[in-house]
Amino acid sequence: MMCFRQVTLSLILLLLGQATPSRLQSLGATKLRLVGPGSRPEEGRLEVLHNGQWGTVCDDNFALQEATVACRQLGFESALTWAHSAKYGQGEGPIWLDNVRCVGTESSLDQCSSNGWGISDCSHSEDIGVVCHPQRQRGYVSERVSNALGPQGRRLEEVRLKPILASAKRRNPVTEGAVEVKYEGQWRQVCDQGWTMNNSRVVCGMLGFPSQQPINSHYYRKVWNLKMKDPKSRLNSLTKKNSFWVHRVTCLGTEPHMASCQVQVSPARGKLRPACPGGMHAVVSCVPGPRFRPQKAKPPRRKDSWAQQEPKVRLRSGAQVGEGRIEVLMHHQWGTVCDHRWDLISASVVCRQLGFGSAREALFGAQLGQGLGPIHLSEVRCRGYERTLSDCRALEGSQNGCQHENDAAVRCNVPSMGFQNQVRLAGGRRPEEGVVEVQVEVNGIRRWGAVCSDHWGLTEAMVACRQLGLGFASHAIKDTWYWQGTPGAGEVVLSGVRCSGTELALQQCQRHGPVHCSHGAGRFSAGVSCTDSAPDLVMNAQLVQETAYLEDRPLSQLYCAHEENCLSKSADLMDWPYGYRRLLRFSSQIYNLGRADFRPKTGRHSWIWHQCHMHYHSIEVFTHYDLLTVNGSKVAEGHKASFCLEDTNCPTGLQRRYACANFGEQGVTVGCWDTYRHDIDCQWVDITDVGPGDYIFQVVVNPKFEVAESDFSNNMMQCRCKYDGHRVWLHNCHTGDSYRANAELSLEQEQRLRNNLI
Structure with missing residues (x-):
């Protein structure tokens, strides 16, 4: 039986009984596809679309350089070989090209010389096939469903x-x-x-x-x-x-x-x-999936996977609902999926598992950002009726040299809820910013109005930008005097808006019954600035676990740290400079996993110079360091002012963009790390007043959500901490999203998981 792997197809071709193509990529004027009985997407009979009809290519004079041009046009890096004499089966329709001759540098097959379109003395027994290198080009365009031809x-x-x-x-x-x-x-x-x-x-x-x-x-x-x-x-x-x-x-x-x-x-x-x-x-x-059902709706009649249990697959870093990098939970750890053989059929299984529709695009080459940790799956082969991705055939991601630059992603079809028509932006300098105006129903009459900026924050702005279809919020703006709203929509119609961040629309967030705003519309209406990409910070939990230790530091060496409030309150009562403070010290490494650089909320003009350490603070508090009881009560705390947000380490080939020296720009580039060594001031928790026992050590990055990120669920890191009064041990360190997609495991569950891994 012929095996076809591409899903973009003309309705007319279907009427004629033509086969489904394997890969379709339009980099030049012509479109190519691979068709045939081979099980791999990188090989098959070469077919060309011309004048709305698919045809084949004759094998006369066809060699490696011609195959290379064809493979590059199809999105692969190069060609391995070619196959003559209809090895992948005889095609149908016209033989469009014969005696093709390429130099090898052309970007598409129609740039090569040939006899001309449709001029051939060949039969379909001479149809050419090609075998491409499976590695795709960087920036390879996604496989997507195009509109069908009528x-x-x-x-x-x-x-x-x-x-x-x-x-x-x-x-x-x-x-x-x-x-x-x-x-x-x-x-x-x-x-x-x-x-x-x-x-x-x-x-x-x-x-x-x-x-x-x-x-x-x-x-x-x-x-x-x-x-x-x-x-x-x-x-x-x-x-x-x-x-x-x-x-x-x-x-x-x-x-x-x-x-x-x-x-x-x-x-x-x-x-x-x-x-x-x-x-x-x-x-x-x-x-409909759970997110799109009315709250009072009855459960679905059939027991679908998304209705039965918490999904073991999730989407990350997507700017819109139903899109993102695919991550799966295996062996109690989240990991990514390699894009080798990734296609719309397998992507649709993921989408349906998550409660969306079929896949609109299957994305290759980490187009929605690279993940961290293991690459769990590769060569995923779904037939389309599987309920979960785990039901599909696949290889382990480590078996074929996959890297995170091959992380697969998806854009799913999502239902039209009508929410995008109930919000708009006005007065901005560009379409992605402005005063937020919403449509609400009052006494049976729908009208537009402003949103009160009381309690307006980044979480609410994120929901607004998502509802607008504009991605992430880069800023939540409370003072919009420089933007002019829509005439007639100046009245405040929503106040007290508080969102959890998962809502599809502002109208789904909690809000006041009768509108109550401390000020009217106009200058202090809520506003947003949206963007299609955002950073994503995550802590290196393993480094924290490996570098933790205790230090009894003399007060004579802590004047500067005390000035910056890096010690517990009891330090104020000590007889300076006599005595010491017991510090739990550790190194931290913060990685920007997102698709945009992490920058301070404000520009240099707002940074504060600290003479003691001779540096600028660009964010008031960058991280929280806390020691908690097993029940969650705080017994000690610390904080890290971002005195130096910079690219401490970048992977080979990636240029450092941010350095604090000489009042330089501060930030963390995509793919780079900002490292704070254990011997830097304030890189600690003061536990002088803490007695021996079992605790939770917790680090929260960007704790006040001052800077927008694509994913806040991985900003918290926790460890189990054992302190005997003389020594300290940190173990089971993990970020907040390490084990489950939506909630933290209990400490007992975490320990059981840890024991199962050992």
Whole structure:
């Protein structure tokens, strides 16, 4: 059986019975794909798209340099070899190219010389195949679903469900209705002849829903018959005009898009088929994922994986809902997935597992940032019906030389909730910033207004930017006097807004009942500045564990640290300079895992000079160091003012951008570390007043959320701490997201996990 691995396909080609391509990449004027019985995406019969039709390439004079050009155009680094005499099977249609001759430096195959399009004396027994090096080019474009081609090359633009029941017409998201496709700017219906639950699954996946459920076909047939009998019915008139552009759809249920199914469509005008004889419009009912269900909604009828248990897969560093770098939980540790053989089918399994629809894009080459820790999986091969990624075949990530620069990511289809139409920005210098204005319903009337900036912070701004579809918030602004809001929307309609950060819209956050704002709209309205990328700081837990020790430091050496409040309050009562303080010291290394540099909130003009240590403070408190009881009560604390945010270490080939010397710029570059050695002042917790016992040692980076990050769940690091009055041991150090996606494990659970790893 022929094995095909690409899901972007023309509906017309499907009518002609053409195969699904393996990889499609358009770097030059032509489009190429690999097709054939091989199981790997980097090899197959070479096919070219020309004049809207796929054809093959003759093997005459074809050699390694031609294969290299083709492989680079397909997104691979180079070619390993080529295969003549239709090794990957004989193709169909025209033989577009013959006697191809390339120098080897061309960016696309159509830049090489040949006999010309369609000029060939070959047969399909001479179809050329290529074998590419599996390593992809840096910056390789994602595999994505493109719009399907309809008759005469016109595009199938969108798919939607049109509600039939009056009670469902104002619901968001729309989960049930007649399937319609947008073609040439008009919505057209799909005939239900041969319609299956597999078809419904594909449509639901495209609309952002993980699964489908049966409909009451008897009821909808009655509604259809009543409307067809009514001569004034719009449905009747549309049917007579042949609104059924799609006559029959046949899907396996694993396709990420209807374009990959077998679809019969109306041919060119003047040759229309009868309009769905004996049938009616196809009706689909979808099951939304947990994040998109109304709070009072009933649980789904079937036991889907996302309804049964906490997912062991998560998305990180994505700017929008349903996108991010893929991380999986294995052996009690989160790790990434290598992009070797990563495709839309496997990506769709991840999306559905998380409660989204099918995958819109499968991203390669760490396009949404590199992870840390292990690479758990590689060569993932899903068939499409698996409930979880762990059900798919895969290799261990360490088996084929994967690096974090190969981390796979995904963009999932998500339901349209209508939230983006209920918020807007006004007065900004660019579209990504301005006064936040929201639409609310008051006494049955919807109106626009401002948001009170009381308690407005970065968490709320993050929700606003996500709702706007603009990614992350870089700043939460309380004083917006320099931005002019929309005339007529100056009244405050939301106040007391407090968000947890997971909401899809500001309207889902907690807020005052009656509006109560300490000031009116205008100068002090809430504002935001949004960005599509953000930094992400994470502590090196292992280094903390390895470097911890006790020091009894004389007071005579602590004047400077005391001046900067790095000691416990009891130090104020001591007879300076006599005596000492007992310090728990350690080294810390903070890594910027994100996709943007970490910069101080304010510019140099706001930095504070500290004469004692001869340095500038760019952030008031950069980290919190705390010693807690097992019950969570604080018994000792410290803090680290960011007197020197800089690139202490960067990987080979990455230039350091930030250095504190000579009043230099401060920050941490993407991929670099800011290291504080154990012998630096304030790199400690003062435990002079702490008795022996078992404790929790905790470090929190960016504790006040002063600087935006793509992920705050990994900003906290905890260790188990044992102190006997003379010595100290730190063990089981881990960041807050090490074991579970949404919550911290109890200490007892952590210890059991630790014992299982030993």
